[in-house]
Every structure is written in structure tokens, then in C-alpha cells.
Amino acid sequence: MHPKILIYDGTFKGLLTCIFQIYEEKLTEYSIYPEGYNQNDFFANQEHVITDEEKSGRVLESFKKYTSKKAVHRIYRAFLSEIPGVELLIVDFFKHIFEQKTDLSDDFSHPPILKIAQIDRKVGREKHRMEAFIRFELLKDGIFFTKIAPDFNVLPLILKHFKNRYADQQWIIYDEKRQFGLYYNLNKVTPISLDFKNNSKKNTNILHEDEISFQKLWKSYFDASNIKSRKNTKLHLQHVPKRYWKYLTEKTIIM
Amino acid sequence: MNFDRIKEKLEILADAAKYDVSCSSSGSNRKNTKNGLGDSSGMGICHSYTEDGRCVSLLKILLTNHCIFDCAYCVTRRSNDIKRAAFKVQEVVDLTINFYRRNYIEGLFLSSGIFKSPDHTMERLIRVAKKLREEENFNGYIHLKSIPGASDELMREAGLYADRLSVNIEVPTVSGLKLLAPEKKHEDFTKPMLKVKNEIIQFKNERKFIKSTPKYAPAGQSTQMIVGATGESDRDIMYSANYYYKQYNMKRVYYSGYVPITTDPRLPAITSQVPMLRENRLYQTDWLLRFYGFDIRELLNNDHPNLDLDIDPKLSWALRNQHLFPVNINTADKSMLARIPGLGMRSVFKILQARKYRKLNWEHLKAIGIALNRAKYFIVCDSRLWERKDWTPEQIKSKIIKTSSSKFRKDYSTQLNLFDHAS
Numbered sequence: 067m068h069p070k071i072l073i074y075d076g077t078f079k080g081l082l083t084c085i086f087q088i089y090e091e092k093l094t095e096y097s098i099y100p101e102g103y104n105q106n107d108f109f110a111n112q113e114h115v116i117t118d119e120e121k122s123g124r125v126l127e128s129f130k131k132y133t134s135k136k137a138v139h140r141i142y143r144a145f146l147s148e149i150p151g152v153e154l155l156i157v158d159f160f161k162h163i164f165e166q167k168t169d170l171s172d173d174f175s176h177p178p179i180l181k182i183a184q185i186d187r188k189v190g191r192e193k194h195r196m197e198a199f200i201r202f203e204l205l206k207d208g209i210f211f212t213k214i215a216p217d218f219n220v221l222p223l224i225l226k227h228f229k230n231r232y233a234d235q236q237w238i239i240y241d242e243k244r245q246f247g248l249y250y251n252l253n254k255v256t257p258i259s260l261d262f263k264n265n266s267k268k269n270t271n272i273l274h275e276d277e278i279s280f281q282k283l284w285k286s287y288f289d290a291s292n293i294k295s296r297k298n299t300k301l302h303l304q305h306v307p308k309r310y311w312k313y314l315t316e317k318t319i320i321m
Numbered sequence: 322m323n324f325d326r327i328k329e330k331l332e333i334l335a336d337a338a339k340y341d342v343s344c345s346s347s348g349s350n351r352k353n354t355k356n357g358l359g360d361s362s363g364m365g366i367c368h369s370y371t372e373d374g375r376c377v378s379l380l381k382i383l384l385t386n387h388c389i390f391d392c393a394y395c396v397t398r399r400s401n402d403i404k405r406a407a408f409k410v411q412e413v414v415d416l417t418i419n420f421y422r423r424n425y426i427e428g429l430f431l432s433s434g435i436f437k438s439p440d441h442t443m444e445r446l447i448r449v450a451k452k453l454r455e456e457e458n459f460n461g462y463i464h465l466k467s468i469p470g471a472s473d474e475l476m477r478e479a480g481l482y483a484d485r486l487s488v489n490i491e492v493p494t495v496s497g498l499k500l501l502a503p504e505k506k507h508e509d510f511t512k513p514m515l516k517v518k519n520e521i522i523q524f525k526n527e528r529k530f531i532k533s534t535p536k537y538a539p540a541g542q543s544t545q546m547i548v549g550a551t552g553e554s555d556r557d558i559m560y561s562a563n564y565y566y567k568q569y570n571m572k573r574v575y576y577s578g579y580v581p582i583t584t585d586p587r588l589p590a591i592t593s594q595v596p597m598l599r600e601n602r603l604y605q606t607d608w609l610l611r612f613y614g615f616d617i618r619e620l621l622n623n624d625h626p627n628l629d630l631d632i633d634p635k636l637s638w639a640l641r642n643q644h645l646f647p648v649n650i651n652t653a654d655k656s657m658l659a660r661i662p663g664l665g666m667r668s669v670f671k672i673l674q675a676r677k678y679r680k681l682n683w684e685h686l687k688a689i690g691i692a693l694n695r696a697k698y699f700i701v702c703d704s705r706l707w708e709r710k711d712w713t714p715e716q717i718k719s720k721i722i723k724t725s726s727s728k729f730r731k732d733y734s735t736q737l738n739l740f741d742h743a744s
Contacts, residue, residue, distance in 0.1 A: 170678065172674045172675075172677075173674075173675065173677075173678045174671060174674060174675050174688075174689045175675050175678060175679060175681070175685050175688060175689060176678075177688075180688065180689065194366070197366055198366045198367060198368050198369075199368070199369075200424050201423055201424055201425065202422065202423045202424050203423070204422070204423070210422060210423065212424075227363070230352075230353050230360045230362075231353065231358075231359055231360045232358070232422070233353050233356040233357065233358070234356050234357055234358050234458070235358070235422055252356075276322070279322075279324040280419050280420075280423065282324070282328070283324065283327065283328055283331060283416070283420075284420060284423070284425050286328050286331055286332050286335075287331055287332075287335050287380065287382075287420075288369060288371065288377065289332075290331065290332045290333075290335040290336045290339070291335050291336070291338075291339045291371055291377060291381065292339070292371040292372050292373055293339055293340070293371070293373045293375075293580060294373075295580055295581075295595055296373035296374075296375075296578075296580070296595055296597065297372055297373055298372075298373050298374040299372065300374075301370075301373075301374030302370055302371070302372050302373070302374045304374075305367070305370040305374065305376070306369065306370050314369060315423075315425070316369055
């Protein structure tokens with residue numbers, strides 16, 4: 067028999083529902099894909115799993131019983147990596163815990179657990195980089211705006227950081243890759259989607275009149291604080307890999 | 322805002338402040354209150370890196386580079402013929418707020434040349450910080466320089482607005498200070514340090530009983546020493562660093578390789594190299610003291626007044642103390658694991674975690690990501706194979722050097738390079 071292919075809606079709860087089903091149907095051979103993932107096996111035994119609040123809740127609760135908040139967080143962050151195949155690693159992690167009935171979430175000599183921890187750290191690094199490298203531009207209407215395209219889906223993870231920090235200014239962080247963003251209206255953060263079709267990349271007439279001047283000041287500051295006799299390009303690139311330069315005002319603005 | 326004029330000042334006063342290496346924005350616990358701006362309760366963030374590879378996390382500027390002192394090692398010394406400028410208080414506030422709102426920075430690091438008098442200067446620095454906190458409701462990070470010779474009253478006030486205070490000792494020995502900064506006294510540096518230390522202790526105590534006690538310099542204080550300007554040994558530097566850590570509860574001591582900026586005969590020639598490798602070894606030593614449980618006397622003493630340049634200080638110590646090795650990875654306690662060359666604290670924690678579940682062999686160690694190229698000569702694990710034969714320290718050292726690479730290799734390699742001319 068062909069292994070069963072479970073298709074879920076791409077949410078964490080959807081994946082947890084899949085785990086419930088794996089146990090319910092005692093599946094031994096299976097694969098899991100998010101909706102829209104291209105796989106060409108027409109003969110496979112496919113099933114669309116419908117996300118279920120109760121089933122996913124039960125899976126999470128019994129996992130928490132053996133482990134800790136920290137372990138759940140680690141798995142959730144690894145899930146947000148959207149790395150193909152991460153779903154199966156997560157299932158293995160859950161199964162290992164359910165079989166051993168004890169908190170083995172730090173047992174790094176068990177390969178899936180180590181793998182999840184490594185992915186978690188990658189996602190953590192990307193999250194931290196977004197917190198560091200995002201540059202807001204002030205628009206005419208008083209909103210601080212930025213577009214990002216992170217390697218992983220870190221928007222849900224950076225929400226709190228930006229909400230705490232910029233509590234007295236309106237801001238939008240928009241993920242171009244995943245086509246959704248967060249908008250903070252001085253009160254709460256809401257998810258939004260925008261249509262950029264008619265907007266060129268840098269549309270200067272939507273910017274506040276002082277915006278470019280401040281960007282230039284920042285660039286001047288950046289250049290002035292460099293010590294030429296200590297030039298160390300290797301270290302520089304290690305800290306700011308080239309793929310992040312597109313975010314950085316100091317690296318992109320033309321004086 | 323006159324952007325052209327501000328730009329000119331910013332270039333002068335950022336350029337003058339860049340030799341202060343501290344850029345830390347961590348260690349504070351100031352939360353955003355009342356929907357204000359900023360939060361410095363989390364870990365520090367480096368928002369960018371200059372081409373020399375140093376982190377940019379704060380707007381690091383001088384209020385002015387006018388100075389009444391003439392310290393030989395300093396670019397802003399009175400006798401140096403350079404462009405001078407001064408910011409107004411409001412200008413610094415506006416720059417900080419506008420940079421912060423765009424997520425360029427974590428906050429402000431404000432230092433200054435000393436104009437008129439130390440107290441006059443300190444008072445002006447405090448005014449900037451006070452304005453940021455009280456008028457702008459700013460909760461980002463503020464690092465103020467304690468001006469040598471500033472009065473106790475002002476130091477007390479400074480800590481109420483700043484997250485961190487620092488006074489740079491710059492020259493690690495009293496004799497060096499006499500030579501390079503004859504107008505300053507050692508006490509000018511230590512008096513504000515002592516005041517800040519005592520205030521921190523007092524505020525912490527009061528907080529235990531009265532929760533509404535305001536914060537006082539929650540990220541503590543730090544200092545900086547110039548390395549390679551006055552011929553001091555590594556032992557001189559690290560013993561005095563150790564003294565400041567112990568005596569004044571310093572959060573950090575920074576080491577800054579001397580960048581030649583002047584032709585003063587008391588200082589290294591303008592053509593000399595910045596001692597970056599030496600600086601690196603000093604930081605490694607500093608970490609061993611603060612996080613690895615080493616005592617300074619184990620690493621530097623009369624027999625070893627200077628650190629090896631070709632190997633790191635922990636490896637150097639281990640080679641001198643072969644009788645303590647090999648260490649059994651599966652049974653050794655944490656403090657001994659921390660002393661194994663090539664293992665960082667992160668690796669130590671990984672080993673402690675993983676060995677709860679099974680005895681570890683070489684494969685396990687590799688799988689959890691332990692770097693073994695140095696460590697393998699100093700450990701045994703659950704395996705009958707190990708690298709430890711009866712090698713002498715010299716043999717181990719040469720094996721390690723052969724199989725490792727360092728960007729600093731060219732700085733200490735004494736071998737002649739046959740291909741130098743070809744390239």
C-alpha cells in the first residue's frame with residue numbers, strides 16, 4: 067500500500083491535528099505536506115486533514131504533561147521555519163516523548179530532537195536579525211513602514227518585541243514573501259495584507275518630508291564611526307551577510 | 322532642523338567618539354511604561370556593523386570635542402589641530418529619538434570632551450539624559466560617560482537617568498598615566514567609580530523594602546583600557562582589570578588596541594600596527610575570568626607575564642597543567658569541563674545535558690556539535706580509542722597549530738614564506 071499523505075492547512079494546529087490522526091488511525095507510513103506544496107504522486111493515498119481545535123489541543127496538552135513550555139516553544143519555532151520535512155521531525159519528536167513518557171526534550175543525542183533544536187536556533191537567529199536589521203521609513207501619514215522578506219516566517223515571533231518597543235508610534239511590518247503584514251494602530255496589532263502592484267520599490271512621494279534627510283544623517287554617522295586602520299571585511303560580512311544589506315539604510319542609500 | 326549643519330557636527334563628533342569600544346546595550350531592565358517609546362529590558366541588539374567588524378548598537382557621540390586637557394593618547398586633546406564642534410542639548414535629543422524610532426539604534430552613548438570644568442560637562446550630559454527620560458518618555462538605553470573629577474552629587478543624579486555609567490581608566494598603570502596624562506590624577510577616575518558603585522548597592526538595598534525606589538544605573542558601570550600604548554605587560558593589564566572587577570563591581574572592562582593617531586614621542590610610531598591579536602587574547606582571558614571560573618593568577622603570573630600569541634590562553638594553561646588531564650567527559654564536574662581547551666560554555670552545557678541520558682562516545686560528541694580539534698588531546702570518553710598518547714605539551718601544541726587556521730597567523734608566523742614574491 068502507498069504511504070498515506072496528509073495535507074494540512076499550514077497552521078501549527080493543523081499539524082497537531084495530523085499527529086492526532088496518526089495515532090487514531092495507527093499509521094506507520096505517512097508523509098505530511100502543507101496545502102499548495104507541489105508533489106506529483108498522483109497515485110498516492112491523499113487526505114486533507116481539517117484542523118480541529120479539540121484534537122490539536124489534546125495532542126498539545128499531553129505533550130506538555132511530559133515536557134515544558136520551553137520544549138513547546140522550541141517546536142513551534144522550528145515549525146515556523148517552513149523547511150520541507152520539518153513536519154516529520156516534529157512528529158518524531160512528539161512520538162519519542164509519548165513513547166518514553168518522560169521529558170527527553172534536551173536529549174540531543176536523539177537525532178530528531180537535535181535537528182529540531184538546530185532548526186530552532188536558525189529561526190531564532192533570523193528573528194533576532196529582523197529585530198536588528200529592520201529599518202522603518204516614516205510616511206506622510208505618520209506611519210513607520212518597512213518591508214521584509216525573511217528566510218523563515220518570523221513575523222509572529224517579532225510581534226511582541228516591536229509592540230513593546232514602539233508603543234507610541236504607528237507601524238507596519240510587511241512580509242513580502244508571505245504577503246501578509248502586521249499593523250500597529252497605537253492600540254493593538256492586527257494582521258493586514260497590502261496590494262503593491264502599482265508601487266515602485268522606493269516611492270519617495272509617500273515619504274515624510276524629513277525622511278530622506280534622516281536616512282542621510284544615519285549614513286553619515288555610520289561612515290564616521292568606522293576605524294579604517296582596523297578594517298576587517300571578513301568579520302563584517304560574518305555579522306552582516308550580504309543578503310541582509312537590502313534592509314539596511316546605511317548600505318543602500320545613495321548620498 | 323538644519324540638516325546640513327547637524328550632519329557636519331555629527332561627522333566630527335561621531336568620528337571623535339569611535340575609539341571608545343563599548344557598544345553594549347544589554348544588562349538593563351528598563352521596561353516601556355505608560356505607552357512611551359522604547360524598551361531596554363531584553364538582550365542587547367547590534368543594529369549594524371561597521372566595516373571594521375564592530376557592532377553599532379548605540380548612537381555613540383561626543384557632546385563636544387572641545388577639551389581643556391591634553392592627554393597624549395586622545396584625539397581630542399587640547400594641542401591637537403582638529404575641527405571642533407559642539408551639539409546643543411536639544412539636537413542630541415532629536416537625533417536619538419529620530420534614529421530610535423526608525424530602529425537604527427538601541428539608544429544613546431554620550432561622552433564628551435571636558436569644557437570649562439568636569440562638573441560643568443557632567444551637568445550638561447545629565448541634562449540630555451533627563452530630557453530624554455522626562456520629556457520624551459524614552460525607555461531606550463542610555464550610556465553616559467562619568468567625567469573624571471565630577472562631583473558626587475552629579476554622579477548620583479546621572480545614575481537616575483542612565484542605564485550604564487562608565488569612566489575610562491585608559492592607561493592601566495599609574496606610572497603610564499603620569500607620563501601620558503600628567504594633568505589627571507588617578508583619583509579623578511576612581512572617585513566617580515566608587516560613588517557609582519556605592520549608589521548601586523544602596524539603591525538595590527532600598528528596593529528590597531520600597532518597591533518604588535527608582536532605578537539607578539541598572540546596567541552597572543564599565544571601563545576601558547588602551548593596550549599597547551605604554552609598554553605594559555599583559556599581566557599588568559589583566560591584574561588591574563581584575564582589580565576593577567572586584568573593587569568596583571564592574572560589569573565590563575574593555576580593551577582597546579592602541580590606534581596610532583599622533584607623532585608624540587611618548588607613544589608608538591604612527592606607522593605601527595593596531596595590536597588586534599593581543600587585544601583578542603586579552604578578551605579571551607577576560608572571559609575565562611568571568612565565565613569559566615579561572616583565577617587570574619593561574620593564567621598570568623611572574624613566570625608568565627604575557628599571553629601566548631600563537632595559542633589561546635586556556636590551551637596555554639592546559640599545556641602547563643598536564644597533570645590535570647585527561648578529563649573524563651562522562652564524569653567530570655562542570656568546573657573541570659569548562660577548563661578543557663576548545664570547549665565553550667555552550668558545549669559544556671550540551672555535554673551536561675546529553676550525558677544525563679547515556680554515556681557519550683566520540684560519535685555522540687560530534688553529533689551534538691562539540692569541536693574536538695583541541696579538546697581531543699585532553700579528554701577521554703566512552704570509547705577505547707583516544708588521542709592521548711604520551712605526548713609532550715610541545716608535541717600537542719604543534720599538532721594543534723598544524724591542524725588549525727587563524728586569521729592572525731600571518732602576525733606571528735616566523736616561518737619564511739617562499740611564495741611571498743610570487744603573489
